Amino acid sequence: MEEVKQKKKVILSGIQPTGIFTLGNYIGAVKNWAPMQDEYNCAYMLADLHAITVRQDPKAFREQTMTCYALLLACGLDPEKSIIFIQSHVPAHAELGWILECYTQFGELSRMTQFKDKSAKHADNVNAGLFTYPSLMAADILLYQADLVPVGADQRQHLELTRDIATRFNGIYGNVFKIPEGFIPKAGAKIMSLAEPTKKMSKSDENPNACISILDKPEVIIKKFKRAVTDSEAEVCYRDGKDGINNLMTIYSTVTGKTFDEITAEFAGHGYGDFKLAVGEAVAEHLRPIREVFDRLMADKAYLESCYRKGAEMASRISARTMDKVKKKIGFVL
Numbered sequence: 435m436e437e438v439k440q441k442k443k444v445i446l447s448g449i450q451p452t453g454i455f456t457l458g459n460y461i462g463a464v465k466n467w468a469p470m471q472d473e474y475n476c477a478y479m480l481a482d483l484h485a486i487t488v489r490q491d492p493k494a495f496r497e498q499t500m501t502c503y504a505l506l507l508a509c510g511l512d513p514e515k516s517i518i519f520i521q522s523h524v525p526a527h528a529e530l531g532w533i534l535e536c537y538t539q540f541g542e543l544s545r546m547t548q549f550k551d552k553s554a555k556h557a558d559n560v561n562a563g564l565f566t567y568p569s570l571m572a573a574d575i576l577l578y579q580a581d582l583v584p585v586g587a588d589q590r591q592h593l594e595l596t597r598d599i600a601t602r603f604n605g606i607y608g609n610v611f612k613i614p615e616g617f618i619p620k621a622g623a624k625i626m627s628l629a630e631p632t633k634k635m636s637k638s639d640e641n642p643n644a645c646i647s648i649l650d651k652p653e654v655i656i657k658k659f660k661r662a663v664t665d666s667e668a669e670v671c672y673r674d675g676k677d678g679i680n681n682l683m684t685i686y687s688t689v690t691g692k693t694f695d696e697i698t699a700e701f702a703g704h705g706y707g708d709f710k711l712a713v714g715e716a717v718a719e720h721l722r723p724i725r726e727v728f729d730r731l732m733a734d735k736a737y738l739e740s741c742y743r744k745g746a747e748m749a750s751r752i753s754a755r756t757m758d759k760v761k762k763k764i765g766f767v768l
């Protein structure tokens with residue numbers, strides 16, 4: 435008898451190509467993507483349509499998107515195993531994005547904390563796209579009938595809304611969309627600023643010591659960790675109120691695989707200086723191969739182009755199936 439093969443589950447995730455990924459983007463999101471490629475059918479996307487909700491300089495934006503594409507590959511995403519593509523290359527995203535806006539309520543979008551934060555931060559450009567952003571993100575996910583969406587903790591609310599939109603749409607038209615589950619890693623879901631450890635690490639931080647870029651040179655990484663803000667105790671342990679140390683322990687734990695207890699034991703009797711140096715060295719060592727592969731990839735633009743063209747083709751094929759179904763259900767003349 436023929437064996438029934440279990441179909442692999444589908445994963446989709448995305449990241450905005452607005453600058454070199456930070457250690458926070460890496461630990462909270464991208465680092466978790468590569469190990470999933472064997473077990474799942476994965477699609478990973480550079481969300482350039484999302485990025486223009488904030489004004490971008492055209493030349494820098496184009497360069498950054500190329501840089502970020504190379505970074506995805508350098509972080510272990512494999513175009514032979516996964517679909518790695520640029521959002522604007524697949525028009526179905528904008529198309530389904532518009533449709534889903536008509537199934538998203540004004541009140542729902544008004545409650546999104548990212549909208550509130552970003553409209554406060556860019557008060558001179560509170561555009562409609564910034565507001566409807568979550569409907570576009572829902573389209574990204576639902577187009578691929580994704581089962582799982584690995585994201586950082588800050589995207590949890592958008593994912594909940596995606597599920598609500600999909601459930602509403604299915605309620606009207608029958609089973610069109612798979613309802614996706616979030617996949618938010620426990621440790622390292624949120625990496626904090628090194629200068630103000632109650633704030634999320636952000637590439638737009640004005641203090642250059644607050645944020646590690648994954649392409650920072652080893653000496654820069656070590657220097658920034660040496661300056662990391664801690665507390666006035668001298669105990670390397672994970673405890674409420676020790677935001678700086680908790681953050682450093684989370685980072686050290688994700689790059690070395692050591693547990694918090696092992697880390698506490700390792701640094702018993704040592705000052706914070708030793709610990710901060712160890713974290714800096716471990717991070718620099720962990721990021722070294724990524725930087726090396728990145729440099730090689732950036733020297734071969736033709737290869738990068740062949741990868742993103744192929745990704746766009748595969749993504750278009752899959753998303754067209756969902757688009758056909760959606761249009762038929764809504765009653766568009768086909």
Ligand code: TRP
Binds near residue numbers: 449570
């Ligand atoms: N909104 C996400 C962010 O800012 C990026 C993103 C866009 C995304 N579309 C997505 C993430 C779909 C997961 C799935 O980080």
